[in-house]
Amino acid sequence: DRHLMVPxxxxxAALTLGQGVYMYAVGLFDWPVFLLLWALGGAFxxxxxxxxxxLLRNSSHPSDRTGLFAAQFALSHACWLVTYPVAGWVxxxxxxxxxxxxxxxxxxLGAVLAVYFWxxxxxxxxxxxxxxxxxNHPHFRQHGSGQxxxxxxxxxxxxxxxxxIQR
Numbered sequence: 001d002r003h004l005m006v007p008x009x010x011x012x013a014a015l016t017l018g019q020g021v022y023m024y025a026v027g028l029f030d031w032p033v034f035l036l037l038w039a040l041g042g043a044f045x046x047x048x049x050x051x052x053x054x055l056l057r058n059s060s061h062p063s064d065r066t067g068l069f070a071a072q073f074a075l076s077h078a079c080w081l082v083t084y085p086v087a088g089w090v091x092x093x094x095x096x097x098x099x100x101x102x103x104x105x106x107x108x109l110g111a112v113l114a115v116y117f118w119x120x121x122x123x124x125x126x127x128x129x130x131x132x133x134x135x136n137h138p139h140f141r142q143h144g145s146g147q148x149x150x151x152x153x154x155x156x157x158x159x160x161x162x163x164x165i166q167r
Contacts (some may be wrong), residue, residue: 005051
């Protein structure tokens with residue numbers, strides 16, 4: 001999912017910044033060009049959001065999915081709660097080109113943060129240890145590893161409270 005979502009984030013940011021620069025230098029787009037840019041923006045946005053459901057599903061146990069999807073919904077709407085007023089205030093105060101530049105910069109920041117926080121070598125199965133669990137813990141029996149390092153599909157849960165540091 002990363003190979004589609006991250007480039008789409010950068011392309012959407014570039015498209016938004018490019019629109020701001022063009023409108024600042026030249027003015028508004030002709031209607032056919034505007035519709036093409038709107039469609040491109042929608043395609044990039046869809047390439048970011050559509051795989052998100054699969055990403056959340058693969059990152060959770062079935063019993064946690066309702067809460068995880070609710071948290072993702074709340075977080076996305078919190079971002080909109082910030083960016084919609086910013087767009088309106090900046091657009092009203094400084095004009096549409098500046099609003100596009102500010103929103104493009106925010107999108108670029110989001111894409112850069114995605115690269116930073118979502119490692120390129122991210123794999124479903126992760127080698128890790130549990131030094132804090134007793135040797136007879138059911139987790140070790142389930143994965144047949146004794147108390148040493150073992151590898152399995154990794155999701156954050158009661159036994160895995162943080163992502164392991166990859167070496």
